[in-house]
Amino acid sequence: MSTSSRLSSPSRRIAAIGAVVALVVALVATGIAIGKNAGGSGTREPSDAAPSSDQRRQVYAQLEKASVHRTADDPMAVGKADAPVVLVEYADYQCSYCGKFTRDTQPELIKKYVDEGTLRIEFRNFPIFGKDSERAARASWAAGRQGKFWQFHDELYAKTRKGDALAEDKLVDMAKNSGVADLDKFRTDLNGSDAEAAVKKDQEEGYGIGVQSTPSFLVNGQPIAGAQPMSAFEDAITQAKAAKNGGK
Numbered sequence: 001m002s003t004s005s006r007l008s009s010p011s012r013r014i015a016a017i018g019a020v021v022a023l024v025v026a027l028v029a030t031g032i033a034i035g036k037n038a039g040g041s042g043t044r045e046p047s048d049a050a051p052s053s054d055q056r057r058q059v060y061a062q063l064e065k066a067s068v069h070r071t072a073d074d075p076m077a078v079g080k081a082d083a084p085v086v087l088v089e090y091a092d093y094q095c096s097y098c099g100k101f102t103r104d105t106q107p108e109l110i111k112k113y114v115d116e117g118t119l120r121i122e123f124r125n126f127p128i129f130g131k132d133s134e135r136a137a138r139a140s141w142a143a144g145r146q147g148k149f150w151q152f153h154d155e156l157y158a159k160t161r162k163g164d165a166l167a168e169d170k171l172v173d174m175a176k177n178s179g180v181a182d183l184d185k186f187r188t189d190l191n192g193s194d195a196e197a198a199v200k201k202d203q204e205e206g207y208g209i210g211v212q213s214t215p216s217f218l219v220n221g222q223p224i225a226g227a228q229p230m231s232a233f234e235d236a237i238t239q240a241k242a243a244k245n246g247g248k
Contacts, residue, residue, distance in 0.1 A: 057243075059221070060220065060221035060222045061221055062221070063209055063218055063221035063222075063223070064086070064218070064220050064221030065221075066205070066208070066209050067088045067124075067205065067209060067218050067221070068086045068088060068122065068218075068220075068221075069122060070082070070086065070120070074122065075144035075145070075147060075149045076122065076123045076124075076140075076141075076144050076149050077120060077121065077122040077123065078110065078114055078120070078121050078150060079110075079114040079117075079119055079120030079121055080117050080120060081120065083114075083117055083118060083119055083120035084118060084240070084241050084244040084245070085113070085118055085119045085120070085219060085220055085237050085240045085241050085244070086119070086120045086121075086122060086219075086220060087109070087119060087120070087121045087122070087217060087218070087219050087233070087237075088121075088122045088124060088217065088218045089101070089121065089122070089123050089124065089215055089216070089217050090124045090126035090202070090206045090211045090214060090215065090216040090217075091123065091124070091125070091126055091214050091215045091216075092126055092127050092128050092129055092133045092137075092214040093127070093133055093136035093137065093140070093156050093157070093161065093166065094127075094129040094132060094133045094136070094160075094161065094162055094166070095128075095129070095214040095215060096160045097214070097215055097226060097227040098157065098214050098215040098227070099157040099159070099160055100227045101215050101227045102153070102154060102157040103157060103158070104227075104230075105227070105229075105230050105233065106121070108230055109121065109230075109233060109237075112234075113237055118237065118241060119237060123149075123153065124202040124205065124206060125137035125140060125141065125198070125199045125202045125203070126202060126203060126206045126211060126214055126216070127199065127203070128213065128214060132162070132163055132166040132167075133166070134199065135166055135167075135168065135171065135190070136156060136161075136166045136171065137199045137202075138189075138190050138191075138195035138196060138198075138199055139152070139171040139174075139175065139186075139190045140152055140153055140156065141189070141195045141198045141199060142175075142185075142186050142187075142189035142190040142192075142195055143175055143178060143180050143186065145185075145186075145189050146180050146181060146182060146185070146186065148175070148178050148179050148180045151178040151179050152174060152175055152178040152180065154178075155174045155177055155178045156174060168187070168190070168191075171190065172186065172187055215227055217233075219233070219236040219237060219240050220240035220243070220244070222236055222239070222240065224236055
């Protein structure tokens with residue numbers, strides 16, 4: 001399926017940014033085309049013309065503007081809306097590497113950076129593995145409508161779930177375990193047009209800026225491909241915070 005068929009007119013500005021990013025990625029050749037495979041390990045290819053640091057900063061600034069929302073009441077975000085660093089994650093609930101990030105790295109990031117006010121994490125539904133993934137994405141949005149997005153998100157990623165494990169009745173059971181109070185409303189929201197539109201909006205944003213697989217991350221616009229070790233996120237957060245503070 002072509003990227004252009006996924007993009008509506010309001011997404012053209014983001015698509016243009018994606019084209020710029022693709023060019024820089026080709027020059028940098030460091031595998032930051034946001035995940036060439038589900039494992040998230042980019043491949044290096046030789047390049048004779050690397051962009052300058054100023055060019056990279058300009059692209060990262062454009063990506064940050066296109067991807068970061070900072071909506072104060074966003075149920076799919078954790079951390080202060082005015083935190084100096086924002087990590088945006090594009091993920092699929094059938095992606096085992098997304099689950100690994102959620103179980104292993106995200107708790108450390110929250111403890112070390114979110115709780116102190118340095119970092120905000122914004123989640124984007126980016127289902128790429130078919131109808132089961134799309135249903136799970138809509139379900140997470142529905143849980144968020146009752147203030148239980150993160151509880152439901154963590155329940156989904158507590159173990160790898162595929163196919164029938166993401167059937168509607170199973171999702172309702174997980175919602176119950178996550179503390180979602182009104183399960184009838186949850187089921188209605190899950191199957192509603194608002195949930196479908198919300199997931200599509202996240203997808204269009206991701207495709208528009210060049211996301212190709214999951215998990216994909218942006219730290220103040222700087223791409224990180226795949227479930228990288230904690231140190232990769234620490235380095236990116238430190239650099240992003242320093243940049244916000246004028247390099248100090």
